[in-house]
Amino acid sequence: MDLSYRKRLFILLLSICLLAGGGLLFKKLLVPKSFGVYGPYRADAIAEAALVPVRHGTNNSCFKCHPYEAKIHKKGLHQTISCESCHGTYADHVAEGKKIGTLPVKKEKEITTLCLKCHNTEIKARSEEVIKTVAMPNHLKDQKVKLTHNCNQCHHVHAPLKYIIRAKQITGLMEAGS
Amino acid sequence: MDAVHSPTAMLISNFVFPNDLHVHWSMMIVLYPYITGLVDGAFIIAALYYLFDVKSLKPVARFSLLFALAFLCCATLPLLLHLGRPERNFNMLLTPSPSSAMAGFGYIYAVSMGVLVFIVLFVYRPDLVELRATSKGWLQLLYRALTFDSIDLSKKALALDRKIIRFLVGIGIPIAVVLHGYVGFIFGGVKANPTWSTPLMPVIFLFSACVSGISAIILAYIVIRKVKGRSIDHACIKTCIKTLTLFFILAFTFEMLEVFSHSYLKSGYHHMVEGLLNGPLASSFWLWQVKICSVIPLFILGVMAMVTIKNYIYNFTAAVVSAILLLQVLIMRWNVVIGGQLMSKSARGYTQFHPEWFDKEGILAVIIVMTIPFIILFVLSKIFPFWAADSETNVK
Numbered sequence: 001m002d003l004s005y006r007k008r009l010f011i012l013l014l015s016i017c018l019l020a021g022g023g024l025l026f027k028k029l030l031v032p033k034s035f036g037v038y039g040p041y042r043a044d045a046i047a048e049a050a051l052v053p054v055r056h057g058t059n060n061s062c063f064k065c066h067p068y069e070a071k072i073h074k075k076g077l078h079q080t081i082s083c084e085s086c087h088g089t090y091a092d093h094v095a096e097g098k099k100i101g102t103l104p105v106k107k108e109k110e111i112t113t114l115c116l117k118c119h120n121t122e123i124k125a126r127s128e129e130v131i132k133t134v135a136m137p138n139h140l141k142d143q144k145v146k147l148t149h150n151c152n153q154c155h156h157v158h159a160p161l162k163y164i165i166r167a168k169q170i171t172g173l174m175e176a177g178s
Numbered sequence: 179m180d181a182v183h184s185p186t187a188m189l190i191s192n193f194v195f196p197n198d199l200h201v202h203w204s205m206m207i208v209l210y211p212y213i214t215g216l217v218d219g220a221f222i223i224a225a226l227y228y229l230f231d232v233k234s235l236k237p238v239a240r241f242s243l244l245f246a247l248a249f250l251c252c253a254t255l256p257l258l259l260h261l262g263r264p265e266r267n268f269n270m271l272l273t274p275s276p277s278s279a280m281a282g283f284g285y286i287y288a289v290s291m292g293v294l295v296f297i298v299l300f301v302y303r304p305d306l307v308e309l310r311a312t313s314k315g316w317l318q319l320l321y322r323a324l325t326f327d328s329i330d331l332s333k334k335a336l337a338l339d340r341k342i343i344r345f346l347v348g349i350g351i352p353i354a355v356v357l358h359g360y361v362g363f364i365f366g367g368v369k370a371n372p373t374w375s376t377p378l379m380p381v382i383f384l385f386s387a388c389v390s391g392i393s394a395i396i397l398a399y400i401v402i403r404k405v406k407g408r409s410i411d412h413a414c415i416k417t418c419i420k421t422l423t424l425f426f427i428l429a430f431t432f433e434m435l436e437v438f439s440h441s442y443l444k445s446g447y448h449h450m451v452e453g454l455l456n457g458p459l460a461s462s463f464w465l466w467q468v469k470i471c472s473v474i475p476l477f478i479l480g481v482m483a484m485v486t487i488k489n490y491i492y493n494f495t496a497a498v499v500s501a502i503l504l505l506q507v508l509i510m511r512w513n514v515v516i517g518g519q520l521m522s523k524s525a526r527g528y529t530q531f532h533p534e535w536f537d538k539e540g541i542l543a544v545i546i547v548m549t550i551p552f553i554i555l556f557v558l559s560k561i562f563p564f565w566a567a568d569s570e571t572n573v574k
Contacts, residue, residue, distance in 0.1 A: 005330035006338065012326055016292075030272050040275040123196055 057090030059083050069158060076159020086114060086157070108150055112136070115151040192527030201519045201531045206256035206539040208515045209547055211361045211383060212390065212508055214253045218358040219391010219425075220246035221294070221350065223418065228301070229347045237411040238418065241564045242395045243298050248555035250291055254284075255547055260539060279364045286360055290353045297346045299324055300339050302562050307331055309563075320561070358387040365514065372447035373454065373518040378436045385429035390507035392422045393500035400497045402564070412489045415496050423479045426503060430472050433510065450521050458528050459517045467513055471506035475499050 003011070037043035062083040063070035073079060084090060088103040106114050121135040137147050145154070156162040220242040226232040227239035257280075258264040267284070274281035299306075307329050310321035328335075362383030365374040396418045403410050440451050455463050478499045482492065516531050534540040 003328075005326075005328045005332075005335045008326045008328050009338070009342075027272055035273055040273065040277075 053091070055089050055091040056084060057094070061090055061094070062087075072156065072162065073158040076156070077161060078158055111152045111157070112150050115155075115157075193524045194522040194527040194529050195524050198519075198522040198524070199529050201516055201529070203260070203515055203519060204531070204537075204539045205516075205533060205541070205544050206260040206547070208508070208511045209256040209544060210253070210260075211358075211365075211387075211515070212511045213249050213256065213551070214358050214361050215383070215387030215390045215507060215511075216394050217246045217250045217253060217290075217391065218354050218384070218387040219389065219393070220249070220395050221354045221391070222388050222425075223392055223395050223421070224297075225347050225351050225354075226417075226421065228297075228343055229351070232417060234411075234413040234417040237414045237565070238395055238399050240301060240562075240566065241399060242391075243294070243301060244558050244562055244564065245395060245398060245555060246391075247294050247298055248551045248558055250287075250294060251554050252547065252551045254287060255550065259543065259547065279360075279367055283357075283360055283364065286353070286357050290350070290357045293346055293350045293353055297343060297350060298562065299326075300343050300346065303339055304331055304336065305563060305566075324561075355384060359384050361387075365518070370523065371518050373451050373521070374514070376436060376439075378432060378439070382429065382432045382436060385425055385432055386507045386510055388425040389422065389429050389503055392418060392425060393503040393507075396422065396496055397500040397504065400493060400500075408565075410493050412493065415493055419479070419482055419492075419496050419499075422500070422503070423483060426475065426479065430476065433472075434468075447525055450525050454517060454521050454528065458520045458530065459513055462509060463513050463517065467506060467509045471502050471509060475502045475506065 032042050032044070034043035034045075035041070038046075059073070059082060063073075073083075086106070087093075092101050093103050094100065116136065118131060119133050121133040123133065140147050140149055143154070151157075154163065223235060223242040224239050224246065227235040254267075258267065261267065270278060270281045271284045274285070303325055306321050306325045310318055310325055310329065313321055359380040362380035365371075365383070366376055366379030368374045396415065399418075400410060400415070437455065440448055478495060481487075482495060482499070487495070520528050520531060522529060535542055537543070
C-alpha cells in the first residue's frame with residue numbers, strides 16, 4: 001500500500017477508535033443480562049442462591065431430639081452458643097427429619113483445643129466481663145489440678161459452671177442458690 | 179495450642195480483634211504503589227524534556243520512557259498475585275461500580291499504558307525506520323508494525339511526529355499524576371484506617387513517586403553507562419539531581435506535615451497513630467525513613483546544590499543519594515501499607531508483621547516481581563536502543 005504518513009496515522013487513529021468501540025461492545029456481550037436490575041449485581045444470583053440447600057439448623061432443630069442436652073444447655077452460660085459451632089453442620093446429621101450420619105464427638109485433648117478457640121487469653125477480642133479467658137497451663141496450676149486434665153473434667157461443656165457451683169454448694173464454700 | 183503460646187503471639191500488645199491479628203495487605207501491596215511510583219517519576223523526567231524543553235535531560239529522556247514502560251507492564255502484577263482469584267479482576271472491570279475504587283484504577287492504568295506505548299513509538303520512529311532497513315526476517319516485520327509500515331522521515335513527517343509527541347506527553351502528565359494520585363487515594367479512601375484516611379495521602383504518594391522514579395533513572399543511567407564503559411553526561415545528572423531535590427523537599431515536607439497535623443489536631447484516633455509511630459514503627463519510621471533515609475540525603479542534596487564539587491565525585495554522590503532515596507520511598511510505602519495495618523480496630527492494641535520467605539507474597543516473590551521489569555527493560559533494549567547515536571557528543 002502506498003499511503004502517505006498522514007493517512008497511515010489517520011488509519012491508526014481510526015483503528016484505536018474502533019478498538020475502543022469494540023471493547024465497549026465486548027463489554028456489553030460479557031456482562032450478564034440480569035446485571036443491574038436491582039443494583040450493581042446479577043439479579044439472577046438471588047434466585048440461584050435461594051436454590052442452594054440449607055445446611056444449617058437452629059438450636060431448636062437439635063433440641064427436638066436431644067431433650068436432655070437441651071435442658072442443661074438452656075440453663076448454662078453457653079445458652080447463646082450454637083450447637084453447630086462445636087458439633088458440626090446439621091445437614092451432615094439430619095436430612096428430611098431422619099438421622100443420616102453421626103457428628104464427630106470431641107474427646108480428651110480435642111475438647112481442650114475446642115474450648116481454647118474462644119477461652120484463650122491470647123485472643124484479645126473481648127473483655128473478661130464478656131467471656132472468661134484463661135492461659136494454659138497456668139489455669140490448671142492455679143486450680144491445683146493435674147496438668148493433664150482436660151477442660152471437661154471440671155466443666156460441663158453445655159453449662160460450664162454446673163459442677164463448679166454444685167461442688168461449692170456441697171463444700172459450703174458458697175451459699176446455695178448464689 | 180502451641181502456636182498461641184509462641185513468642186510471636188506474645189508480641190501482640192493490649193487488645194487486638196481476632197480479624198486484625200493478621201496483616202492482610204502485605205508485601206505485594208507495598209510493591210504496588212512502589213512500582214507505579216517508579217513509572218510516574220520516570221515519566222516526569224521524559225515530560226520535562228519532551229514538553230517543557232529541558233534540553234539537558236536529552237540523554238535520559240528516551241531511556242526514562244522505556245524504564246516507565248517496563249515498570250508499567252508490571253504495575254498490576256503485585257495486585258494480581260495478592261488476589262486469591264486473580265482472573266476475577268476482569269469482572270470488576272466489566273461492571274465497574276462507583277463504590278469500587280480499584281475498578282477506576284484499572285481504567286486509568288489502561289489509558290496510561292496506551293498513551294505511553296504510543297509516546298515510545300513516536301519518539302523512536304526515526305530509529306525504528308533505520309533499524310527496519312537493516313533488519314531481516316521477523317525482526318523486520320516487527321519494525322514494520324512498530325513504524326506503522328511507513329518509512330517517511332521527511333521534515334514534514336518528523337514535524338508532525340513532534341507535534342503528536344507533545345500532545346501525547348501533554349495528556350500523559352495528568353494521566354500519570356492521576357495514576358499515582360489515585361493509588362494514594364485508594365489508601366486515603368479507607369475510612370476505617372486512621373493512618374491512611376487523610377486527604378494528604380494522594381499528595382504524599384505523588385511526590386514520593388516522583389522522588390523514587392527520578393532516583394531510579396539517575397541510578398540506572400549511571401550504573402548502565404558505567405557497566406557499558408560509556409561516558410556520563412554531567413549536565414544531565416545535575417538537572418536530574420536538581421529536580422530530585424525539589425521533589426524530595428516537597429515529599430519529605432508533606433510526610434512530616436501529615437505527622438504534625440495528626441499530633442496537632444489530636445483527632446479521633448490520634449492516640450493510636452502516635453502509639454504506632456512511637457511503638458511498632460519507631461525503628462522503621464523514625465530511624466530508617468526519617469533519620470537515615472531522609473535527613474541524610476537532604477543534607478547531601480543541600481551540599482550538592484551549594485558547593486562546587488568535581489564532576490566524578492558529584493556523579494558518584496548522585497548515585498549514592500539516589501540509592502538511599504529509592505530505599506526511603508520503599509520504607510515509606512512499607513510504613514504506610516504494613517504499618518497502617520498494625521493497629522487493631524479496637525483502637526487499643528497493635529499486632530506484628532513477620533515477612534515470610536516462601537509465602538505467596540513473601541520475600542522471594544517480591545524479588546521475582548521486582549526482577550521482571552528489568553527483564554522487560556532488557557528485552558525492550560534489544561528493540562528500542564536506549565541511547566541516541568549522538569549522545570556521546572554532548573559529553574563533557
